[in-house]
Amino acid sequence: MGKVVDCAKVDPSTGCSHVVRGETEEALMKNAQEHAKEHGLVEVTPELMERVRANIRDE
Numbered sequence: 001m002g003k004v005v006d007c008a009k010v011d012p013s014t015g016c017s018h019v020v021r022g023e024t025e026e027a028l029m030k031n032a033q034e035h036a037k038e039h040g041l042v043e044v045t046p047e048l049m050e051r052v053r054a055n056i057r058d059e
């Protein structure tokens with residue numbers, strides 16, 4: 001069982017339906033950072049990281 005986070009929950013303004021997955025929370029955070037780049041977010045702020053972390057759920 002892995003961890004998932006809905007992009008739309010982290011930032012509803014994107015209107016994105018992508019679900020970021022990871023084997024572990026660490027892997028998920030890494031994948032979330034990669035996905036953030038697709039939204040033009042080159043810099044992932046601690047605030048954004050917190051929002052991702054707050055929305056992580058078990059798959």
Ligand SMILES: [Zn+2]
Nearest residue numbers: 007014016018
């Ligand atoms: Zn997205």
